Amino acid sequence: MSERIPVTVIGGYLGAGKTTLVNHLLRHAGGRRIAVLVNDFGALPIDADLVEAQDGSTISIAGGCVCCSFGSDLIAALRALAQRAPAPEHLLIEASGVALPGAIASSVSLLTRYACEGIFVLADAETVRARAADRYLGDTIERQLRDASVILLGKPDLVGPAERADTRRWLEGYASVVEVERGRVPAELVFGAAAGGAAGSGFARTPFVHPAYDSVSFQSLPPLDAQALAASLAAPAAGVLRAKGRLRGDDGAWTTLQVVGTRFETSPAAAGASDAGLVCIGLAGCLDRGAIERAIAGSTSSAALSR
Amino acid sequence: MHTIYCARRILTMNPSRPEATHVAVKDGRVLGAGALEELAGWGKHELDERFADKVLMPGLVEGHSHAMEGTFWRYVYTGFFDRMDPDGRTWPGAKSVDAVIARLREASDALKDPAAPLSGWGLDPIYFGSRRVSREDLDRVSRERPVGVLHASGHILNVNTKALELAGLLRKAVNHPGIPLGADGLPTGELKGPDPMMMASPHVGFDREVLAADELGLRYFGKLCVRKGVTTAADLANLLPQEAVAMMLRVTGESDFPARIVSLLRLQLLSGQALIDRALELRPQSTERLRLGIVKLVADGSIQGFSARLRWPGYYNGAPNGLWYVPPETLREAYRLALARGVQIHTHTNGDEATELVLDCIEEALQAHPVRDHRFTLQHCQLADAAQFRRMKALGMCVNLFPNHHFYWGDQHYAMTVGPERAERMNACATALATGVPFAIHSDAPVTPLGPLFTAWCAVNRRTASGRTLGAAERIDVATALRTITLGAAYTLKLDSEVGSIECGKRADFAVLEDDPLEIAPEKLKDVRIWGTVQGGRLFPAGHS
Numbered sequence A: 001m002s003e004r005i006p007v008t009v010i011g012g013y014l015g016a017g018k019t020t021l022v023n024h025l026l027r028h029a030g031g032r033r034i035a036v037l038v039n040d041f042g043a044l045p046i047d048a049d050l051v052e053a054q055d056g057s058t059i060s061i062a063g064g065c066v067c068c069s070f071g072s073d074l075i076a077a078l079r080a081l082a083q084r085a086p087a088p089e090h091l092l093i094e095a096s097g098v099a100l101p102g103a104i105a106s107s108v109s110l111l112t113r114y115a116c117e118g119i120f121v122l123a124d125a126e127t128v129r130a131r132a133a134d135r136y137l138g139d140t141i142e143r144q145l146r147d148a149s150v151i152l153l154g155k156p157d158l159v160g161p162a163e164r165a166d167t168r169r170w171l172e173g174y175a176s177v178v179e180v181e182r183g184r185v186p187a188e189l190v191f192g193a194a195a196g197g198a199a200g201s202g203f204a205r206t207p208f209v210h211p212a213y214d215s216v217s218f219q220s221l222p223p224l225d226a227q228a229l230a231a232s233l234a235a236p237a238a239g240v241l242r243a244k245g246r247l248r249g250d251d252g253a254w255t256t257l258q259v260v261g262t263r264f265e266t267s268p269a270a271a272g273a274s275d276a277g278l279v280c281i282g283l284a285g286c287l288d289r290g291a292i293e294r295a296i297a298g299s300t301s302s303a304a305l306s307r
Numbered sequence B: 001m002h003t004i005y006c007a008r009r010i011l012t013m014n015p016s017r018p019e020a021t022h023v024a025v026k027d028g029r030v031l032g033a034g035a036l037e038e039l040a041g042w043g044k045h046e047l048d049e050r051f052a053d054k055v056l057m058p059g060l061v062e063g064h065s066h067a068m069e070g071t072f073w074r075y076v077y078t079g080f081f082d083r084m085d086p087d088g089r090t091w092p093g094a095k096s097v098d099a100v101i102a103r104l105r106e107a108s109d110a111l112k113d114p115a116a117p118l119s120g121w122g123l124d125p126i127y128f129g130s131r132r133v134s135r136e137d138l139d140r141v142s143r144e145r146p147v148g149v150l151h152a153s154g155h156i157l158n159v160n161t162k163a164l165e166l167a168g169l170l171r172k173a174v175n176h177p178g179i180p181l182g183a184d185g186l187p188t189g190e191l192k193g194p195d196p197m198m199m200a201s202p203h204v205g206f207d208r209e210v211l212a213a214d215e216l217g218l219r220y221f222g223k224l225c226v227r228k229g230v231t232t233a234a235d236l237a238n239l240l241p242q243e244a245v246a247m248m249l250r251v252t253g254e255s256d257f258p259a260r261i262v263s264l265l266r267l268q269l270l271s272g273q274a275l276i277d278r279a280l281e282l283r284p285q286s287t288e289r290l291r292l293g294i295v296k297l298v299a300d301g302s303i304q305g306f307s308a309r310l311r312w313p314g315y316y317n318g319a320p321n322g323l324w325y326v327p328p329e330t331l332r333e334a335y336r337l338a339l340a341r342g343v344q345i346h347t348h349t350n351g352d353e354a355t356e357l358v359l360d361c362i363e364e365a366l367q368a369h370p371v372r373d374h375r376f377t378l379q380h381c382q383l384a385d386a387a388q389f390r391r392m393k394a395l396g397m398c399v400n401l402f403p404n405h406h407f408y409w410g411d412q413h414y415a416m417t418v419g420p421e422r423a424e425r426m427n428a429c430a431t432a433l434a435t436g437v438p439f440a441i442h443s444d445a446p447v448t449p450l451g452p453l454f455t456a457w458c459a460v461n462r463r464t465a466s467g468r469t470l471g472a473a474e475r476i477d478v479a480t481a482l483r484t485i486t487l488g489a490a491y492t493l494k495l496d497s498e499v500g501s502i503e504c505g506k507r508a509d510f511a512v513l514e515d516d517p518l519e520i521a522p523e524k525l526k527d528v529r530i531w532g533t534v535q536g537g538r539l540f541p542a543g544h545s
Helices: A018-027 A074-082 A101-108 A128-132 A138-147 A161-172 A187-191 A226-234 A289-297 A301-306 B036-040 B068-072 B097-110 B135-139 B161-166 B194-204 B215-227 B242-253 B272-285 B328-341 B352-368 B386-394 B404-417 B419-425 B429-435 B452-461 B478-492 B522-527
Strands: A005-011 A034-038 A051-055 A058-061 A065-069 A090-094 A114-124 A150-154 A176-180 A213-219 A242-248 A254-260 A263-268 A277-283 B002-011 B019-026 B029-034 B045-048 B055-058 B060-065 B118-123 B147-151 B156-159 B190-192 B230-238 B260-266 B295-298 B345-349 B377-380 B398-401 B439-441 B510-513 B530-535 B538-541
Touching (some): A005 A018, A005 A187, A018 A034, A101 A114, A114 A138, A114 A263, A187 A277, B060 B439, B060 B478, B097 B118, B135 B161, B156 B194, B161 B194, B215 B242, B230 B478, B260 B272, B272 B295, B272 B328, B328 B352, B352 B386, B452 B522
Parallel strands (some): B118 B147, B398 B439
Antiparallel strands (some): A242 A277, B019 B029, B156 B190
């Protein structure tokens, strides 16, 4: 069985910066073959300089990437995408402004070729609270925020410090919050950072360094219970926004671990020559290395025996 | 040379001359309606007495249907109520799960290819009590071939085990709110909502392409129109790619195609700007029997699917509020551009909150472009209250209400979706009339069967399937209902100067009836027998098989 295609759902209301984020990620794809699904091509969803060609509902993008519109048939679009050769290495689904990103993630889960890794919901610091209080849109905005694994707070510099802090606190009631300007999040936050090392594993990439973020990585990990580890890393106390790991269990089977905010998933991975490894990313000053080490220690088989 | 038809009675809908005994037809148009001696003044004629014992009405106008109704008839009808197919055969309602299975099995046995999919439609297990249809039920039809049955609402698909397997869903740990699991941890075969349905629908013969009307479907639809006395039908809505337009132009252009199709352009894959550009590109391609250039938008979902947007206090059974299908910004942009460029828009709103939002958006767009006679129309608009009808009137809008719902789902609306009080105000025809909002009534075929006289019966009697009169105060009289299914619907399509009444200069479109709808008891209005139609002066007997 081929490995599952990781999927990230990008939600948020109109003007929150979804398209800007998608284009930023395409520019920082780091050689990944990314596919993008958008609801429609109302306005061209891809920056003109990235577009190589457009053929109906498919846009070819520099670097082997592609963007397709799915209209009202997400399932058919996902099936068609999985048939592409070579298959995409990561799929971004840009939800429409009124869509519930959690519902999209549920639908993605129906196709075993895909694994949804996270839901990033964008919020505009200037307007999100007013929208959430809007008589028509309020409940839709709240449902979108509730679906988020991580909330990306855009335009934080355009509001005063008190309002910014206030909005942040309010959003933290829904999910972890990361402030972003013009969609400039480190691509590793979405795609996960290189872990495990060896070529061919899909993880061999440059180490993650970013002034606003901390990261910790682990190599040559002993056999671990991936599910238990993922759950611990997704607990807010660890300060982990994104973790990606390639782990081996007691039975020798390999597993991919994905954590985005409070959402986590493990899925079977192909055996490879690479080492077991894990990379965790969090905001600078928030990532708790000690907590992560305890989580690892607590997920070894000896810990499981003593539980 | 022209033809003068004499009839038992002609109900013209022309307020200046409401009744006549004769109608003169020339070149597909009405030369005049009146007495024989008056019409003889037009010169040499031939008197045709074939309708001497019939009643003529203007050809009926269905303001909201889908040509897809024609497409569905190639599948097995499994609905609870009797329904007539395009060849005039009435399929008796399947009154139990066993009856549904038996009918499907008969169709399955007739198929030669053991792997060919079998598709059914019109299932409404709401009438089978709390019993859900399961994959085991449909396995009794066949274990070898994929079997899928679409519910009447169009929002749920039931499949057998084989179809689940082909869809990749015959596995444990499927985790989706639209896919209930059985005691064995496997899906029960009920697939709710677009994404779960699309997992299986291509495997059970419900390809998306097929669900849009194709050539055969359009021909079937034309035949159904004849049987129901319909000479003009709105197809709401179609993505109208140029290939589909070419096919529709060809088919409707054939000399024996019996109806005028008004096909509305649906918003998808288009910005407001591109949508209006496309509508204006389509409009000049219109012909006598294919009218293009109106746009359809969809604001929310359906009430019985709990996806309609309701105002406070929401659903009677406590279900969470429904979904917006497009952002308000998209509606505002489309309305603004359409008003500025003279394009008409019909908007689907089911819940009263969706109606309120659309009224707000149109009011705003009208402030920027105070266009007269735009006839922007709310489609379904089932839950509107009196204040909303007053706003529609003030904004120059039309509404097309859906009284068939009272019969098919009225009992469920009363008990479950919106509760007694709001169920009684649903599709408030009398309020629309009293407020002076121009209105039509519709079937939304294939959701409910095409048949304006049945729809009129629903508006006149407001009877539910269990026999309850739901909202007696909102009933309208028969004469009003008949005007609504002719001129009323024509007005919402901006066709009232061409069709909707029998008078000098208009199209020679007639519904030819065996019974007089004004003489028959109002509770029998749906039973009026239909001989067929005259469309553009051409005769279309329905025939009986």
